[in-house]
Amino acid sequence: MTSNSRPEHLGKTLRGEPVTLLEAISEALFEEMERDSSVFLMGEDIGVYGGAFKVTRGFLDHFGAERVIDTPISEAGFTGAAAGAAHMGLRPVVEMQFMDFISPAYDVITNYLATSRYRGSGSVPVVVRGPVGGGNRGGPFHSQNVEMAFFHTPGLKIVYPSTSYDAKGLMKAAIRDDDPVIFEEHKSLYRAPHLREVLPSEDYVVPLGKARRARAGADATIVTYGAMVHASLQAAAALEKDDGVGIEVLDLRTLLPMDDAAIAESVKKTGRLLIVHEDTRTGGIAGEIAMRVNEQAFEWLDAPILRVTAIDSPVPYAGGLEDYFLPRVSDIITTCRYLVEY
Amino acid sequence: MTSNSRPEHLGKTLRGEPVTLLEAISEALFEEMERDSSVFLMGEDIGVYGGAFKVTRGFLDHFGAERVIDTPISEAGFTGAAAGAAHMGLRPVVEMQFMDFISPAYDVITNYLATSRYRGSGSVPVVVRGPVGGGNRGGPFHSQNVEMAFFHTPGLKIVYPSTSYDAKGLMKAAIRDDDPVIFEEHKSLYRAPHLREVLPSEDYVVPLGKARRARAGADATIVTYGAMVHASLQAAAALEKDDGVGIEVLDLRTLLPMDDAAIAESVKKTGRLLIVHEDTRTGGIAGEIAMRVNEQAFEWLDAPILRVTAIDSPVPYAGGLEDYFLPRVSDIITTCRYLVEY
Amino acid sequence: MAGRDDPVDLYRAVALHRAAATRLKSLRDQGRVPAATRCGLGYEAVSAGAARALRIAEDGTGDAVAPTPDNPGAFFVFGGTPLELFRRHLARDSAPGRGREPGMCAADFERGLVGPAALPGTMVEVMAGITLAFRLRAQDRVGLVFSGEDETSTSAWHEGINFAAAQRCPLIVVVQAGTEASIGAHTRVRDFGQKAAGYGVASASVDGGDVLAVHQAVLTAAERARSGKGTTLVEARGCPVLRRVHRAAGTGGGGHADEEPPDPVARFRARLVAERIARASDIDEVERGARAEVRAACEKALGEPSPAEERALGGVYDGDPGVPPWYRLEPPERGLAPASTTLPEAGL
């Protein structure tokens, strides 16, 4: 039932060809499954259909139905089952067809997976992954960012890559990690042509918990992640060109644990901090960052910490509404100017 | 099946006797049910048994089984049903036996109740209430504070009273409100003798979204809520007595919407801000407050915004462990001294 | 011929569903609505047959229905119009809900229309509560919710029907199941009517492609509900299975994977003609009328504008007018404190 050779479309890196972020994730899953027989996949329509976004296309043929398991619409059920399988030494990676659908699993993730180690019931090396984010006309239930549903829960890790290189390396690190990891993949980045990248052909990981400086600058810092890394880089380029201002852009990569040290270091250099997240405003991750910077680098702040975020509402469906809802490059530029002139 | 006279134990205010916070809530529920026949209750064991904490003792006899509905262990089911009943013009108040048990209803609350109005599907006047908080040796699943599970969801309101007067007035406001409200009741305050209070015998509400100055002071501001209001007041009294320092204590009462104006006003007066919450640290509400104060009152800050919180772990069971886990009066004193001397 | 409804009226509902679904599919093929849009082709019999077994009113005194996107027939029977349907799918400013949400059905409680669905199973919970309200107020009303067969796997479906059962809510849950062969490996269940006993509710199992069989089963369930006997689960078998069909293929059911259920519209038409209830020419006329209505509605909706982008703001809370972010103001108010979310006094 299973075939031995690597499917054509999963061999791009081996052939030295560039891959998209989606392909980078597929390769990471594939290589981890080859490397470690305890890694297996569960999710809705991930088998014959290859997943709603085709991340696992070809996996069923290669690995067989015991390692690529099609599940009922039971996000709680299969995530809880993943915890049980993890207790027995397996390393399940479960797909949420859209990450919005993680909400029925909120109970089992926060109460069981996250607390098991602390309670003395054993580690739970489960990765919960899936597509997030707006800009795709998905409406309120196919566009959410889910980090803040879980950011408050000790015991979880949260990863949110912005480049193909990071996506592959972080996915491998997440699978090898002994704690439960929520892994967010932005739909708009999945096939974005400008993220196509030739990746190292040898095995590599990107360690969890380490931010990446996506652009250096001396005048202000933007802390961001996911799709907003690219919006922020666009804004930074424009500000450089038009205003001669140098914006440093920090890509968090892992939201939990958060790389406080990298944030503090940059803020101590620039004295100005803007946080950009695609997620809605109130209760967004900007708050925790502001709090930590207050605790750790207050004396270095030359201006208030500000944020650019989505507006506080469900994600609307119509194109214009969604475009208005989401943060814009021009918002970032306006806010950076405000900060730099402060 | 139903009797007409008000049960003895629910007539304390009418008789001019002091009531506990728990009794204040019972009275609020009882009076709203008398006032408005569309108000009804659902929950586990709230009928004959009167609820795990006896908040609804005597209600079944008085109002009958159609308005005091014992449910299966189906927090999602009965909360979703509450939304449906609300669509039809009823005003359901659902009890979570412990608020920790709200987690299976996370999906329906965040995706359905919170979004219904925005999506054009009608208002959802549902109150979800129940006991929260630690210090009662309840262990990880009977001690949680749940505000941060919902604080990030536009469309919800969150209420968390600290006094008997507020509990009654806020509950009435919550029931009359046309939006879904999460109402947190701290178990340690339920029967705390020092919260016994004679309440006005006439009908009153405490408006949602307005903070209360629990103590005036000029040297630093503590923003807090729930049981930590009392810990903060204790710390403030000690600091006054021992250090001659004046600490202002602001009781948020409603967490969402948050009374930004009251916070900014106090910070502009004292220049120093400490946020105290019983909830765990990372991703706690302190972050959003810090962010808003940065946005609105940065120039007035003479010291970093700091926080005293529970430690980042599940709530441990053993008494000593739980005591260590929770924020302490001495932590507040230490941090206030740090701030004032900054 | 069984059933109490007028067969030609019933056919009219079926034909309107088919016409709308067909049109929607071409919008989808043209890329004018998202590729994931569900049109409801093949769901004509179960949609119209079930809905017409209920009591319709436009003043909030009738029965209630929660259709899935596959049930435009039920939406129409309850007074929804093709124009509303296309406006919503095309996210027009004129649409009920003003483009904030995809899908066909906006809530309109006066007409008994409940929706649109959030995640699968949610509407079973919501309809349990709506029918609880009917019972608590001693109203002679029943509710019906459509679901898919895999939707029965969700926690929401389970907690919803179990709550309705416990409270003897006058609710009818219609499970639109595939054929035995088409249901995938994601479940061990082949007979979804058997779920009823586990909740203590009544059940019926009918051919979901047979409009009159569905109609009769729902009539019976509605009578039960009206007489205080509570909830019924109606399994409608042989509904089209979309993506899930691939599952069967993956687990040995391959031979049946592409099995298409028989066209329920053609079936009903043939029966009407065979039993001489209507003439072919009359039926052609009904179909032409349906297509014309749908075409006109679609053209009209296509010509209408999308909502202005600022309409994204507001209405999150009662009385909430919506405040634009400070950095979108022209010119941005420099020096002023950037506003965070502000709620109107009214909502406080």
Next chain:
Amino acid sequence: MAGRDDPVDLYRAVALHRAAATRLKSLRDQGRVPAATRCGLGYEAVSAGAARALRIAEDGTGDAVAPTPDNPGAFFVFGGTPLELFRRHLARDSAPGRGREPGMCAADFERGLVGPAALPGTMVEVMAGITLAFRLRAQDRVGLVFSGEDETSTSAWHEGINFAAAQRCPLIVVVQAGTEASIGAHTRVRDFGQKAAGYGVASASVDGGDVLAVHQAVLTAAERARSGKGTTLVEARGCPVLRRVHRAAGTGGGGHADEEPPDPVARFRARLVAERIARASDIDEVERGARAEVRAACEKALGEPSPAEERALGGVYDGDPGVPPWYRLEPPERGLAPASTTLPEAGL
């Protein structure tokens, strides 16, 4: 006498459960453990009878069980000791889990002990995954999870058993149900075995007070599971209903509300004596032994210390040593940046 187990060994397990439960109840009455502690009185037959039908090993090759707090008998059969039980209930530093969590059962995967439960239903999901792992690795192992009858109302129970069914997991779900009269108005179900058909799994319904009947039903289910036939739901009727009993009283079942199920230990004892399988004096001896073991364990645990309070810290993440908040350091490090949560490099 039915069953393959040695009846006197089985009685030993039952007697140990009874002795521990009795002792725990007096600790509760004395206020030494929380008033809400569940002791398991009346659950002796279902606990021991079910667990002894499984294969026990201490090296991670045996079957697995997830007991509720009402099932100390199952905990003991799987190698849990009365000392561990009291240490955990008393939150001693020596307890497995070191006082971080209430309840009887710590996870010990070598012994096949899974737990303790989080919210109701969760362990059905977790055991579905544990038994999935058994199947994926082609191990000859089965799992058993105990639940209450209202636990079947939870979303977790539903999604867990449905997943296990779909995946043919070698899982046995034991539903400990009350008597027909004692089950409350919160459900319309009176026969929980009927839930099985709705998931496509096998079922059995037995008297939960009859240790041998439970034993036989679980033996059969385990054989089914081992032969690849998947999941079985075993309904054990007539288990004590605690608080929920009040519900019945409130809805007309009042006459039966206080009905006490017959004492399963006395029943088993009487049968052993009547069928001359054991002499009364031998049984007395077994009981004395159990009580002595329990008494000694309880005394020992009572004499042990609680965990030092700093033990609240650490172990949230892999390699996490736990960092005290800055304001707890002596003296607090003034001028230094207050530390927020810090994670060890190892965990990053």
